[in-house]
Amino acid sequence: MSKLDSKVPSGPMSEKWTNHKFSSKLVNPANRRKYEILVVGTGLAGASAAASLAEMGYKVKAFCTHDSARRAHSIAAQGGINAAKNYQNDGDSVHRLFYDTVKGGDFRSREANVHRLAEVSVQIIDQCVAQGVPFARDYGGTLGNRSFGGAQVSRTFYARGQTGQQLLLGAYSALMRQVEKGNVELLTRREMLELVKIDGKARGLIVRNLVTGELEKYSGDAVILATGGYGNVFYLSTNAKNSNATAIWRAHKQGAYFANPCYTQIHPTCIPVSGDYQSKLTLMSESLRNDGRVWVPKDKDDKRDPVEIPEAERDYYLERIYPSFGNLVPRDVASRQAKYRVDEKRGVGPTDTAVYLDFKDAINRLGKDAIKEKYGNLFQMYEKIAGEDPYSRPMRIYPAVHYTMGGLWVDYNLMSTIPGLHVLGEANFSDHGANRLGASALMQGLADGYFVIPATLGNYLNSYKLSEVTTEHSEFEKAYNTVKNRVDTILNVKGKRTVDSFHRELGLIMWENVGMSRNRKDLEKAMSEIQKLRQDFWKDVRVPGKATEKNQELEKAMRLADFLELGELMAKDAFMREESCGGHFREEHQREGEAKRNDEEFSHVAAFEWKSEKDRIFWEKHKEELSFEIVKPSTRSYK
Amino acid sequence: MNLKLKVWKQEGPDTKGYFKNLEAKEVSPDMSFLEMLDVVNQDLIKKGDEPIAFDHDCREGICGSCSMVVNGDPHGPEKAVTVCQLHMRKFKDGDSLVIEPWRAKAFPIVKDLITDRSAFDRIIQAGGYISVNTGNAPEANSIPVPKVKADAAFQDATCIGCGACVAACKNASAMLFTAAKISHLEALPQGKVESQTRVLNMIGQMDKEKFGACTNTGACSAVCPKEISLKTIAKANSLFRKAAIQKS
Ligand SMILES: Cc1cc2nc3c(=O)[nH]c(=O)nc-3n(C[C@H](O)[C@H](O)[C@H](O)COP(=O)(O)OP(=O)(O)OC[C@H]3O[C@@H](n4cnc5c(N)ncnc54)[C@H](O)[C@@H]3O)c2cc1C
Numbered sequence: 039m040s041k042l043d044s045k046v047p048s049g050p051m052s053e054k055w056t057n058h059k060f061s062s063k064l065v066n067p068a069n070r071r072k073y074e075i076l077v078v079g080t081g082l083a084g085a086s087a088a089a090s091l092a093e094m095g096y097k098v099k100a101f102c103t104h105d106s107a108r109r110a111h112s113i114a115a116q117g118g119i120n121a122a123k124n125y126q127n128d129g130d131s132v133h134r135l136f137y138d139t140v141k142g143g144d145f146r147s148r149e150a151n152v153h154r155l156a157e158v159s160v161q162i163i164d165q166c167v168a169q170g171v172p173f174a175r176d177y178g179g180t181l182g183n184r185s186f187g188g189a190q191v192s193r194t195f196y197a198r199g200q201t202g203q204q205l206l207l208g209a210y211s212a213l214m215r216q217v218e219k220g221n222v223e224l225l226t227r228r229e230m231l232e233l234v235k236i237d238g239k240a241r242g243l244i245v246r247n248l249v250t251g252e253l254e255k256y257s258g259d260a261v262i263l264a265t266g267g268y269g270n271v272f273y274l275s276t277n278a279k280n281s282n283a284t285a286i287w288r289a290h291k292q293g294a295y296f297a298n299p300c301y302t303q304i305h306p307t308c309i310p311v312s313g314d315y316q317s318k319l320t321l322m323s324e325s326l327r328n329d330g331r332v333w334v335p336k337d338k339d340d341k342r343d344p345v346e347i348p349e350a351e352r353d354y355y356l357e358r359i360y361p362s363f364g365n366l367v368p369r370d371v372a373s374r375q376a377k378y379r380v381d382e383k384r385g386v387g388p389t390d391t392a393v394y395l396d397f398k399d400a401i402n403r404l405g406k407d408a409i410k411e412k413y414g415n416l417f418q419m420y421e422k423i424a425g426e427d428p429y430s431r432p433m434r435i436y437p438a439v440h441y442t443m444g445g446l447w448v449d450y451n452l453m454s455t456i457p458g459l460h461v462l463g464e465a466n467f468s469d470h471g472a473n474r475l476g477a478s479a480l481m482q483g484l485a486d487g488y489f490v491i492p493a494t495l496g497n498y499l500n501s502y503k504l505s506e507v508t509t510e511h512s513e514f515e516k517a518y519n520t521v522k523n524r525v526d527t528i529l530n531v532k533g534k535r536t537v538d539s540f541h542r543e544l545g546l547i548m549w550e551n552v553g554m555s556r557n558r559k560d561l562e563k564a565m566s567e568i569q570k571l572r573q574d575f576w577k578d579v580r581v582p583g584k585a586t587e588k589n590q591e592l593e594k595a596m597r598l599a600d601f602l603e604l605g606e607l608m609a610k611d612a613f614m615r616e617e618s619c620g621g622h623f624r625e626e627h628q629r630e631g632e633a634k635r636n637d638e639e640f641s642h643v644a645a646f647e648w649k650s651e652k653d654r655i656f657w658e659k660h661k662e663e664l665s666f667e668i669v670k671p672s673t674r675s676y677k
Numbered sequence: 678m679n680l681k682l683k684v685w686k687q688e689g690p691d692t693k694g695y696f697k698n699l700e701a702k703e704v705s706p707d708m709s710f711l712e713m714l715d716v717v718n719q720d721l722i723k724k725g726d727e728p729i730a731f732d733h734d735c736r737e738g739i740c741g742s743c744s745m746v747v748n749g750d751p752h753g754p755e756k757a758v759t760v761c762q763l764h765m766r767k768f769k770d771g772d773s774l775v776i777e778p779w780r781a782k783a784f785p786i787v788k789d790l791i792t793d794r795s796a797f798d799r800i801i802q803a804g805g806y807i808s809v810n811t812g813n814a815p816e817a818n819s820i821p822v823p824k825v826k827a828d829a830a831f832q833d834a835t836c837i838g839c840g841a842c843v844a845a846c847k848n849a850s851a852m853l854f855t856a857a858k859i860s861h862l863e864a865l866p867q868g869k870v871e872s873q874t875r876v877l878n879m880i881g882q883m884d885k886e887k888f889g890a891c892t893n894t895g896a897c898s899a900v901c902p903k904e905i906s907l908k909t910i911a912k913a914n915s916l917f918r919k920a921a922i923q924k925s
């Protein structure tokens with residue numbers, strides 16, 4: 039086990055980032071042209087990075103799996119983006135956003151990163167407004183805000199329930215402007231399937247053209263992965279269907295350490311599963327908890343229609359247990375409480391596995407139109423899916439997998455343990471600790487892309503003498519052959535089971551054992567079941583079609599093969615982390631149902647190094663010890 | 678319920694396509710349309726056949742990936758809904774469904790129901806942005822924007838770029854898509870600066886992409902899952918005329 043160097047700059051917390059920018063190495067404008075940067079992913083993190091680097095003069099190639107850069111999963115983000123503008127004069131500041139985020143992450147994040155995030159948050163809003171992002175405004179023409187969980191101030195900027203869409207269209211437009219200028223070459227419908235390392239550094243990619251099936255080679259001076267989270271390991275999640283871990287997993291197998299894989303966010307307010315054909319789950323934004331009240335009937339097995347249950351017989355349990363934060367407790371807390379209610383047999387709905395989110399009082403207070411104005415598209419989405427009108431009856435909701443705080447380990451410069459390989463957005467582990475606060479992922483993605491990587495990339499480019507490399511280098515041929523073999527092997531299994539049937543089975547193992555509540559015995563079981571499932575997959579999967587064509591089953595199979603390894607690592611990390619913190623809840627470590635941390639032994643980032651010999655895969659754990667200069671770890675309380 | 682499907686199959690842009698007859702059995706009314714196709718595909722694979730290829734991702738009506746014509750309607754019979762949000766409770770036992778890709782010269786077929794919509798990206802590339810480099814932005818509240826303007830900009834900015842407007846139009850025009858972006862940026866003070874070049878370049882690019890001319894039939898707005906208004910087209914046209922006169 040070795041210790042990891044986070045490269046956090048010295049000096050007082052509030053000056054670290056400023057000092058770091060000053061001491062960072064600069065690449066002069068004329069030289070930037072000479073560097074080729076490969077950016078994988080065009081979500082908020084990737085599009086903002088590609089556009090900003092191209093504006094600075096770097097030559098950029100950007101890749102995405104979609105037919106257009108605008109369709110990245112970020113487009114689906116609903117509720118909003120945080121920034122410490124203090125426009126509401128309610129006591130917000132960079133320091134408070136920093137404090138809330140460190141506390142919200144249950145003291146498992148790196149303070150210096152979080153402070154930087156809070157600092158640049160204000161610039162993000164300026165940038166987006168200048169791009170034409172139509173945020174909600176008040177009658178005087180200034181920007182409006184709302185509240186999100188884990189905060190007692192209103193610092194969330196939003197565009198109705200479509201904030202991610204508007205932010206991504208802003209970043210996408212900046213990206214397309216650079217494409218027009220010839221500074222970015224955009225390669226859509228391309229999937230990175232291997233990282234190419236030369237002399238230990240990240241120097242290129244093997245990418246599958248998803249239309250022709252051809253494997254393409256690209257070389258560059260640095261690689262940036264902004265490929266999103268890995269929640270789809272659970273099969274059912276709120277993530278878009280094509281979200282996957284392949285890019286980060288290939289990099290992991292080439293030497294990039296994977297940090298805190300077990301930190302998964304289960305979002306409390308999603309539309310419950312309705313049948314075994316279910317293909318994904320739909321989020322009902324956390325912003326709804328501004329006006330919606332969560333309740334269950336006081337009596338067990340109460341089968342009455344919700345509108346017939348009188349006030350006195352309802353348990354608004356979040357308001358009861360957490361009077362100071364009420365319905366706006368952080369997600370991990372709200373999810374666990376929903377699970378407890380269902381476990382106590384007070385769940386509602388056709389399968390008794392839901393709780394109510396009720397807007398009755400808000401509609402009475404503010405009127406239906408005001409509620410429609412704030413949440414119109416979410417209410418419509420609910421109505422389409424659930425077939426019920428949420429204006430007249432409470433929504434039925436239940437927690438679902440939503441976000442992954444874990445990801446590739448990066449230092450303060452956002453560089454992984456592979457020199458030259460940088461990781462941005464949800465794909466890295468950096469800022470959210472064991473639980474992400476609402477409206478902070480959009481903030482982090484854009485912080486990484488617009489402001490952090492443009493400032494830190496030079497540190498890498500200037501530190502090494504990078505040799506000229508072309509795709510003629512033998513490492514490219516080697517990587518190409520590895521990918522080609524993997525594609526051929528999967529196609530040649532010609533077994534009996536579909537890719538989806540394996541994925542659903544993996545998802546169930548993960549949800550039942552590595553989900554909202556975990557224990558030693560279940561985690562051990564999960565690890566062995568996943569190993570077995572992985573063997574079955576390679577013996578019995580059926581992937582129709584050819585390698586040299588548009589082949590969606592092949593795309594899914596390649597991603598699932600990686601999930602089948604990642605799932606085991608998640609269970610392993612959860613098994614080794616003998617404490618509860620944020621979204622990681624170990625039943626053995628609790629205090630009356632609340633997470634009980636063990637700071638003595640686990641105040642660290644767990645970073646795993648991939649190892650394999652013959653048919654066996656295993657990991658070596660490394661640690662980055664966390665130290666808290668400013669926000670002293672305490673028991674998180676929202677009561 | 679059980680349904681009869683007639684689904685368009687086509688191997689690639691240059692091959693001939695055909696309709697394949699399929700059955701969807703034991704469909705639950707709570708399934709989404711795409712989940713119904715998932716089930717059909719699982720059966721096809723188990724039988725050793727190839728599944729139907731279709732684009733999809735968010736399945737929440739926001740990414741604009743899903744794109745198919747159901748019984749002649751882009752995104753199917755329900756108003757203001759993408760096909761991924763369409764649920765089977767809208768259909769009844771025994772119904773026959775004809776499922777086709779978007780059909781437009783500017784959107785060549787990639788495979789089955791998947792088309793190439795990169796022409797839309799090139800229209801945005803031609804001017805669908807405000808030219809501001811990262812770091813060069815003024816303080817966000819320094820330019821107030823009247824709420825009605827901001828709301829109008831938002832409404833037009835909700836376009837998901839799915840292409841249903843093109844698929845619905847007898848001329849396969851991309852005017853609604855293009856006008857929505859022009860109108861979104863025009864409503865904001867920040868967007869006004871480049872107003873003239875934007876409208877000329879975007880409409881110019883649209884013409885180069887083999888989209889047809891707009892004859893104001895309104896079919897586009899009627900099928901638009903985000904209900905982008907025809908007023909955007911009127912606005913874009915008037916801006917275009919003014920800009921063209923100024924330029925000459
Ligand atoms: C329904 C929903 C609502 C949300 N709402 C909010 C919210 O209100 N506020 C908030 O802060 N956060 C929210 N989040 C979280 C937030 O949206 C995401 O964390 C964030 O958008 C991730 O952005 P990203 O740029 O890291 O990755 P993504 O947007 O996931 O982009 C990944 C990119 O990588 C590409 N890619 C992936 N793999 C490959 C590969 N192998 N090769 C090539 N390209 C690849 C994809 O094509 C895509 O372009 C929400 C999430 C969900 C699911």
Ligand code: FES
Nearest residue numbers: 734736741743761
């Ligand atoms: S799949 Fe995203 S809009 Fe339909």
